[in-house]
Amino acid sequence: MSEFDFLIIGSGIAGLTYAIKVANELPEAKIAIVTKADEKESNTKYAQGGIAVVIDEISDSYQQHVNDTLKAGDGLCKKDIVKIVVGEGPKRFKELVEWGVNFDKKNGKYDLGLEGGHSKKRILHHKDITGLEIEKTLLNQIYQKPNIHLFSQHFAIDLITEHHLNKKNDIYSRKPLCYGAYIFSTIDEKIIPFTSKITLLATGGIGQVYQNTTNPTIATGDGIAMAYRAKIILNSIEFIQFHPTALYHSTTNPSFLISEAVRGFGALLRNKSGELFMQQYDNRKELASRDIVSRAIDNELKKSGDECVFLDCRHLNIDEFKNHFPNILQKMNEIGINLKQDMIPVVPAAHYLCGGISVNEFGQSSIENLYACGECAYTGLHGANRLASNSLLEALVFADRCFQNSIKLVESIILPENIPGWNDERTTQPKELILITHNLKELQNLMSDYVGIIRSEERLEKANKRLKMLYEETEEMYKKNKISPQLIELRNMITVAYLIVQQSLKRTENKGAFYKTS
Numbered sequence: 172m173s174e175f176d177f178l179i180i181g182s183g184i185a186g187l188t189y190a191i192k193v194a195n196e197l198p199e200a201k202i203a204i205v206t207k208a209d210e211k212e213s214n215t216k217y218a219q220g221g222i223a224v225v226i227d228e229i230s231d232s233y234q235q236h237v238n239d240t241l242k243a244g245d246g247l248c249k250k251d252i253v254k255i256v257v258g259e260g261p262k263r264f265k266e267l268v269e270w271g272v273n274f275d276k277k278n279g280k281y282d283l284g285l286e287g288g289h290s291k292k293r294i295l296h297h298k299d300i301t302g303l304e305i306e307k308t309l310l311n312q313i314y315q316k317p318n319i320h321l322f323s324q325h326f327a328i329d330l331i332t333e334h335h336l337n338k339k340n341d342i343y344s345r346k347p348l349c350y351g352a353y354i355f356s357t358i359d360e361k362i363i364p365f366t367s368k369i370t371l372l373a374t375g376g377i378g379q380v381y382q383n384t385t386n387p388t389i390a391t392g393d394g395i396a397m398a399y400r401a402k403i404i405l406n407s408i409e410f411i412q413f414h415p416t417a418l419y420h421s422t423t424n425p426s427f428l429i430s431e432a433v434r435g436f437g438a439l440l441r442n443k444s445g446e447l448f449m450q451q452y453d454n455r456k457e458l459a460s461r462d463i464v465s466r467a468i469d470n471e472l473k474k475s476g477d478e479c480v481f482l483d484c485r486h487l488n489i490d491e492f493k494n495h496f497p498n499i500l501q502k503m504n505e506i507g508i509n510l511k512q513d514m515i516p517v518v519p520a521a522h523y524l525c526g527g528i529s530v531n532e533f534g535q536s537s538i539e540n541l542y543a544c545g546e547c548a549y550t551g552l553h554g555a556n557r558l559a560s561n562s563l564l565e566a567l568v569f570a571d572r573c574f575q576n577s578i579k580l581v582e583s584i585i586l587p588e589n590i591p592g593w594n595d596e597r598t599t600q601p602k603e604l605i606l607i608t609h610n611l612k613e614l615q616n617l618m619s620d621y622v623g624i625i626r627s628e629e630r631l632e633k634a635n636k637r638l639k640m641l642y643e644e645t646e647e648m649y650k651k652n653k654i655s656p657q658l659i660e661l662r663n664m665i666t667v668a669y670l671i672v673q674q675s676l677k678r679t680e681n682k683g684a685f686y687k688t689s
């Protein structure tokens with residue numbers, strides 16, 4: 172058993188920011204960060220466009236950022252949360268700069284980018300590798316804190332809650348307590364309870380549930396599935412944001428993103444015949460919010476039967492492009508696309524989960540002493556559709572709020588002594604690991620085919636039936652076989668897919684990223 176004051180699950184922007192703040196404030200506290208892969212691996216690392224923050228109150232205003240967020244969220248944002256996040260953004264941004272994150276400047280001022288749904292230029296960025304710059308800098312801070320114990324290749328399987336101690340249901344007349352999580356070290360193949368007074372879920376997104384996604388392979392919705400098994404309240408899981416412009420290259424996982432900032436820079440969308448089409452869908456054209464642009468592309472592809480549309484950068488100043496988007500340009504060079512002559516083939520891809528673990532304005536979940544932050548959390552900021560570059564911002568603001576709230580609680584918490592070890596009755600190795608791979612592929616295909624940008628009752632029912640079979644087969648494997656990361660991830664992804672399908676069946680009104688035909 173390993174005992175901590177703070178257990179943080181996940182090493183993206185949300186988990187790392189929270190850890191740095193706690194470590195600075197409470198140098199005596201014992202803090203653990205567990206992360207299932209290499210510590211750098213996260214959605215954060217791949218963020219391109221940047222962070223939306225009102226930094227220049229002459230050309231921009233808080234009210235305009237609030238309005239843009241509300242408009243993108245299509246009536247389902249929590250207004251008080253939107254005001255909080257937009258209002259606290261500049262302070263949190265300054266902290267990032269103080270920790271050493273380098274944001275691009277032009278003539279001594281921050282160089283602000285533009286993205287879909289924003290009425291003003293307000294995207295702070297580091298070239299087109301903003302996430303990598305943030306991830307590296309935050310980890311450098313973490314490495315310098317002696318009271319942070321960083322466990323990479325450590326996989327959280329399940330939360331430890333009161334029901335592990337007391338199987339009777341009658342204790343739940345109040346909020347049950349969380350005591351940490353069961354952690355699987357993939358280095359020595361041991362599962363041990365990491366007990367903790369405060370636990371933070373910062374496990375990120377779910378993109379890998381779909382066949383085409385911009386999310387790296389770690390994005391398997393583990394935190395959402397763990398929370399669901401612990402009966403924690405979830406919200407808005409049906410709102411999956413598809414990014415309009417992932418590079419069309421059918422065999423790569425994840426799909427390479429062509430940042431929305433490229434459209435903000437002037438790139439245009441054309442169909443295979445070379446025609447512009449966005450003017451038919453929204454008067455903001457290429458800079459409409461993502462849900463609108465993705466549906467427009469989906470519609471164009473359905474009408475034409477083509478496999479992709481094209482992003483046209485041929486009219487842009489390539490030297491300036493190179494300066495702002497060196498990573499994208501390098502990728503284009505690698506695959507033989509000359510931006511002066513060729514257009515970039517693009518398709519929409521699963522990108523972001525707008526819903527998640529329901530939390531209050533301090534990041535507290537429906538279980539005591541358990542917080543959630545970042546993409547796995549539902550704060551109410553995004554409503555039915557996230558405004559571009561509001562995700563890194565939300566993670567920063569809520570990491571601070573979780574920190575402020577949890578440091579007040581930690582001293583009063585006493586952990587029980589009878590926390591049981593992991594009950595591992597499974598003895599055999601999976602007979603054929605390939606069965607896990609087959610089921611994973613089937614899951615990803617069925618989610619892309621039946622639960623994509625445009626859903627229907629009929630398709631959702633089909634998905635439901637197939638999911639049931641996959642669920643039963645996988646549960647059978649889980650009960651009989653020795654645990655492996657692949658098996659846990661598959662099981663978690665099936666849970667997330669089930670939740671998306673169930674919530675999609677229940678939802679009767681089309682809003683933002685959710686669209687269902689009858």
Ligand code: FAD
Nearest residue numbers: 181182183185207214215220221327375545546560562563
């Ligand atoms: P992540 O950064 O995904 O971190 C999750 C961590 O949890 C990882 O370390 C993972 O390994 C770990 N983990 C997961 N499950 C387990 C488990 N079971 N046990 C242990 N560890 C676990 N947003 C913006 O605002 N601006 C952008 O420009 C932008 N660009 C993007 C570009 C791309 C290609 C992608 C994919 C996303 C982009 N986003 C952007 C979204 C944004 O990057 C993410 O929403 C945000 O980084 C999520 O941060 P996080 O800390 O919540 O999760």
Ligand code: SIN
Nearest residue numbers: 219220430431559560
């Ligand atoms: C992008 O750069 O297009 C991604 C921005 C985001 O997801 O907010």
